[in-house]
Amino acid sequence: MTHATTDPTRDEHAVVGESPADSEEDSFSRRGFVLMAMGGMGLAYAAAIGYPIYRYLNSPVEKSVEMAMVKEVALPDADKLPKGAVLMFKFGAKPSLLIHHADDSWVALSAVCTHMGCTVAYNPATTQIECHCHGGVYDAKTGDNISGPPPRPLTKYITTIAAGSVTVKRA
Amino acid sequence: MAIKLDKYVIDRLGLAEIIAVAKKKTVPQHKQSFWYYWGGISLFCFLVQIVTGVLLLLYYRPGPEAYESVRQITYEMHFGWLVRSVHNWSADLFLLSVFVHMFSVFFMKAYRAPREFGWWSGMALLVLGLVFGFSGYLLPMDDLAYFATKVGLEIPNSIPVVGPSIANLIRGGIEVGQFTVQRFFALHAVILPLIFLPLLGLHLWLVQKHGMAVPVSEDEKPVAARKTIPFFPNFIAKDLAMWLITMNVIALLAAVFPWQLGEPADSLKPAPVGIHPEWYFMSQFQTLKIMGRLFPGYAGEAIGMTLFTVGLLLWFLIPFYDIKGKGALRARNATYFGLMVVAILIGTTMWGYLAKN
Numbered sequence: 001m002t003h004a005t006t007d008p009t010r011d012e013h014a015v016v017g018e019s020p021a022d023s024e025e026d027s028f029s030r031r032g033f034v035l036m037a038m039g040g041m042g043l044a045y046a047a048a049i050g051y052p053i054y055r056y057l058n059s060p061v062e063k064s065v066e067m068a069m070v071k072e073v074a075l076p077d078a079d080k081l082p083k084g085a086v087l088m089f090k091f092g093a094k095p096s097l098l099i100h101h102a103d104d105s106w107v108a109l110s111a112v113c114t115h116m117g118c119t120v121a122y123n124p125a126t127t128q129i130e131c132h133c134h135g136g137v138y139d140a141k142t143g144d145n146i147s148g149p150p151p152r153p154l155t156k157y158i159t160t161i162a163a164g165s166v167t168v169k170r171a
Numbered sequence: 172m173a174i175k176l177d178k179y180v181i182d183r184l185g186l187a188e189i190i191a192v193a194k195k196k197t198v199p200q201h202k203q204s205f206w207y208y209w210g211g212i213s214l215f216c217f218l219v220q221i222v223t224g225v226l227l228l229l230y231y232r233p234g235p236e237a238y239e240s241v242r243q244i245t246y247e248m249h250f251g252w253l254v255r256s257v258h259n260w261s262a263d264l265f266l267l268s269v270f271v272h273m274f275s276v277f278f279m280k281a282y283r284a285p286r287e288f289g290w291w292s293g294m295a296l297l298v299l300g301l302v303f304g305f306s307g308y309l310l311p312m313d314d315l316a317y318f319a320t321k322v323g324l325e326i327p328n329s330i331p332v333v334g335p336s337i338a339n340l341i342r343g344g345i346e347v348g349q350f351t352v353q354r355f356f357a358l359h360a361v362i363l364p365l366i367f368l369p370l371l372g373l374h375l376w377l378v379q380k381h382g383m384a385v386p387v388s389e390d391e392k393p394v395a396a397r398k399t400i401p402f403f404p405n406f407i408a409k410d411l412a413m414w415l416i417t418m419n420v421i422a423l424l425a426a427v428f429p430w431q432l433g434e435p436a437d438s439l440k441p442a443p444v445g446i447h448p449e450w451y452f453m454s455q456f457q458t459l460k461i462m463g464r465l466f467p468g469y470a471g472e473a474i475g476m477t478l479f480t481v482g483l484l485l486w487f488l489i490p491f492y493d494i495k496g497k498g499a500l501r502a503r504n505a506t507y508f509g510l511m512v513v514a515i516l517i518g519t520t521m522w523g524y525l526a527k528n
Contacts, residue, residue: 052254053254056251056253057226057229058249059249059251
């Protein structure tokens, strides 16, 4: 078995041996150029492959973000909700709650706990909103965080009551 | 050394041993060296299949929603059409390069001792590749997929006595439906990869173990007159260049000729006019058609199937009867057999396409 003499690394060593200064400079610029060109091409290919894959993976994200952009949601027949009762609904992609208080006031709040994102529950006995994950408590009229770990109040929406439906709007 | 690898990484991962082996390894260099790249091209296409297959897996839903999910992938997900198209085109290119690889191995007589298991494992990989193609074809559940599977399952169905039971088991019922899609999906995405990957590992190991075979013309030369190039980096660099070309070809085909999605499968609709199988099944399709014309009724199918089985068996067992012996180095009969197989495959395939309408 003999090696063909086309091995580039061998040729180069031979040249380097003859006149180190000259050829080193020469081979540096040539090698530098080739490496740069190959690196650039590699990056271009990585981008050409990576971008479609990123967009493909991100498609459902874009869809749900689009869904979350809704400005208002109409809840048919929600005006028939009895006093002291709660209705869970989706505002875009996010779970939310509509409470018909005993004093006939209506409140719509995001049901996503501001602490770690669990879905909160309205407790009619205490008339407070509670999070079962880490014990957060919110005021059921204002959405303010009363006790426990939640750092911020729940997002409050504007409610409009009409015959046959309740409309919930982003504040 | 052109490639500067960090000493730390080399040392901690024990790469020095691997590099030493790779540097010592050589690849024969001669007039037929071009054919050495086709195994690598097949491997690259297979890797593309894994990547795009996993991407499709993210949105594909087997069962009753199969068609709808493929419609979403093709028309709603960003670049979903491209992922699907690359998966299809790369599958075609995979089988094409596997065929080229197989025939180059055949004509170089590379199946001879000590490489018999390379030949057999390669044949098994080809059969698995064809089953991959057949099972994947049904998954979109459009009209073409539906009829292709219906017709394809007539082949196991024609086996005497046990045929119908086997076909029903594969189908998951007496008609192609959602259960067929579900089990073809399990086959395509789980069972076949589980069998394919270890076999591929064995196949690649055997190439490392026995090295590249040389064609007879090269084998006849004295050892001193043969040329080789180092595997690393020379052959690897050329191999990667071929991969790059393959990638560009796949990208071009996928972008310019995106795969279409037909109408949803409907068991009450008649088969579309001019329906025909994929090119890699065309030869068998046409041969069965010819046999059916020569011998009407079940006889044609039976004779066709028997011919396939005998041919495939002869092909598979060639390491046993084309043995390197005194004065038999060239063994022209085996070469003529190979040429005949190529001629029949290409001839019947072209006939099939020309006689389509």
